[in-house]
Amino acid sequence: MTTDTSPPAFQAVNTIDLVSIKDSKIVSVSVYSGRAEITRLFKxxxxxxxxxxxxxxxxxxxxxxxFRVxxxxxxxxxxxxxxTVTPPPIPTTSPALESLLAKKKQxxxxxxxxxxxxKSxxxxxxxxKAEHLDVSKLQEVVRQYDTTAGELDDKVTDLEKQLKDTDDTIAEERKKLAGATGDEKLNLKATIGVFADFEGEIKIALIYAVYSATWSAGYxxxxxxxTQEKPISLIYKASITQSxxxxxxxxxxxxxxATPTFGIGVPVLTPWTLSVYRPVPAPVRSRRRKSVGMARSMMAMTAMAPGSAPPAPQPFLESEVSDIQYRGLQVSSKGNVSAxxxxxxxxxxxxxxxxxxxxxxxxxxxxxMSWAKIKNASEYTFLAGSASVYVxxxxxxxxxxxxxxxxxSFDCPLGLDPSIRVxxxxxxxxxxxxxxYNKSTVHTxxxxxxxxxxxxxxxxxxxxxxxxxxxPVSEDSTINVKLVQPALVLPNADGSGTVSSVAGLVEKAKPVKVSSGVVAAWDGADEVSLSGGHEDEDVDALGREGRLCWICSVAPQGKVGFVLQWEVSAPSGTNIAGL
Incomplete structure (x- = not known):
């Protein structure tokens, strides 16, 4: 009885070579802003x-x-x-090219x-010379010259055409040789180890993200x-780009x-320090040039300090036939984050x-339609983008x-209406x-x-x-600005801004009737809820920047007039800047 102690035979690895574009099919593409996710299926x-x-x-x-599999x-x-696959050197010749070059030389x-x-x-x-040639033979000489020259001219034409065709074929062959290494944009290789339980066909999907692909919204x-009911027709478009x-x-x-982000962490706050201001004495003249040079050096060092963030880098004819409809995309809402x-x-x-x-x-x-505030009463999220407006x-x-x-809702300017004259x-x-005793100057x-x-x-x-x-709004306690017309008052002029006084602020912020069909209000009051709830604390900010508005209804060929009057008072002799 003999015992075989030799190790088992080595099992060879089966190698499978595939080319991504030829041997697979893209089964899914998801395009984000700045990148895309590709799913390729191989069998x-x-x-x-x-x-x-x-x-x-x-x-x-x-x-x-x-990259995942x-x-x-x-x-x-x-x-x-x-x-990354290093491309082989570009071949400079081939048997076909050598044959073409030899034919060209011939x-x-x-x-x-x-x-x-x-020429001969x-x-x-x-x-x-005519005197040495018999006149009876002159005609034969001319005829033979014409026949021979014509044959040679035909040969020149044929050879020139052959040379041109050969040059074109040589150029095509050299182009083939130059492109034999493939597209330089497709130079990555994936190596995947697969252990199979049985011989047969399997499917593998490669899922990977690529840059140089994006989409942007347009309208x-x-x-x-x-039209009174739904006067706005909005066509939501997408421009897809990829290289x-x-x-x-x-x-x-x-x-x-959604916009995927990477490498985002909690920001580090820079120190916030307070100090007593002490004037720095002016440097003596002899040291001025040196001081300026040191300051410039410190500025340069600060700009080049390691770890500092780099600067931000500075896409019909009318008929009874129904209109062709726009293809609507299927929308899958994902809350308020993305769609x-x-x-x-x-x-x-x-x-x-x-x-x-x-x-x-x-x-x-x-x-x-008063100022084109459009409500997005749909399930679609509108991304920021440019719009072409048609009226x-x-x-x-x-x-x-x-x-x-x-x-x-969002505001959409509809351009200038030349029929409205202000x-x-x-x-x-x-x-x-x-x-x-204390005289003041009043500017009305x-x-x-x-x-x-x-x-x-x-x-x-x-x-x-x-x-x-x-x-105008005063930035100095000695200068007082009073709005006379329209008779608006600051909602929180007395400084009472507590929640319990919100109802009073709301009452003060309500529009004031100026004349028939005209009301005045602080600008922004139409965007703030005036119902008296806790959300109305923003009422306190109305009028703080001096902006007000009139809202009026004007019939065709009609006119409406109103007056803006304010007073600026200050102690006599005060030089008021900006008045």
Missing amino acids: FNVKTGQNQLNIVGLPRVLDKES EGRGAATIHDVTVS DEKALARVHKSL LETYLASV DIRVDMQ TGEDWDDVPLTLET TFGVPGLISIPSDGDGHNVTIVKLALDAD DGSFISKSDVPLVSPDE TYHPRSKKTSQSGF NTQRITVHNTKSAGTPDTLKIKVIDQV
Whole structure:
């Protein structure tokens, strides 16, 4: 009986080589602001035991930390490595190129011989003298010259065409050689160890984030001034750009409003110190140049100090046929943090760096047409972006849309309306003296304002107009500013700002009737709830910056006038800056 003590035979590793673009399909793309997440699906056969999967042609802009692998089948993923592939040197020649160069050389020599023959023929003809030639043979000489020269000219034409075709073929061959190393944007390689329980087909998905991909929001806002109900038509668009090196051909695509952040930590507060101010004596003249030089050196050292943050770097004809509808995206709301827009069907976005537009949704929205405050009464989150504004079908202006959550309102300027004329008449200024012992100078300023609605009398709608103006605010206790007209008072002029006095503040902040169809209020009062709840503590800030407004209704061909009057008083002889 013999015992075999030799070790078991080494089991060879089965190597599988794949090219990312050729051997897989993108099954999902999620585009964020500044990056995208790609999911690629591979199908391949494995052998029982250890397999090494090599996938080349992954994009250079791939975020290696985001790379992960998911699989389906009776196998186990052992290890995953992502590395950069160093391209081989570009070949400078090939058998085909050498053959083409040899043919070109032969054609060039043949062309040179033909040109030499033509030159010899011309020389011979020039040497023939009429007195030495029989007149009966002159016709034969000319005929033979013409025939021979024509044959040589044809050879020149054929050879020149052959040389041109050969040059074009040489250029194509050299282009092939230069591109033999592949796209330099696709120079990453993934090596994945897979242990298979059985021989057969398995599926592996590579999920990775890439930079050089983004999307931005854009809007078309169309206003129908003749419609009372939902006068705003808002087309929400997305411009998708990517230059990752991979073309996204017929892929399911989603747009994400979330902005992933990385490396964010709790900020460190810099010391906040208080000290007694002591004037620094002026340096003597002989030391001035040295002091300035030291200060500049300290400034340079501060700018170059290790650990300091780098500066921030400084995208029809009308008919009875129904209109083509805009494709609406499927929206998946994720609370107030983010939202996901799913593009229906498949879409192709090439890696060309150009913006490719897709419509997210077309919405009909309500708006306060007095000053175009639009309410986002939809489930879509509006990202910040530019908007083209159309009023009654005519392009009016470009505007900006801020970040707007569902059920939130935003202001949208609709451009200038030339039919509304606001006239500021010359301001009246009067100066008077008051007081017996402590004399004061009072400066009274009166400004008349007229609003004229020049729309035709046949227009049915009365316009609601808001005019905003301001009076100066004193920054010195010796200077007093008093608003005379309109008769508004500061809500918290007496300094009572407690919660128990909120109801009183609200009462003071309410609009004041100036005349028929005209009320005045502190600017911002229409944006503050005046119901008297605890939220109304913002009422205290109304009027602190001197801004006020008039809200008036003006019928077509109608005029409305109002007066702004204020007084500035100060001790006599006071030089008031800014008056």
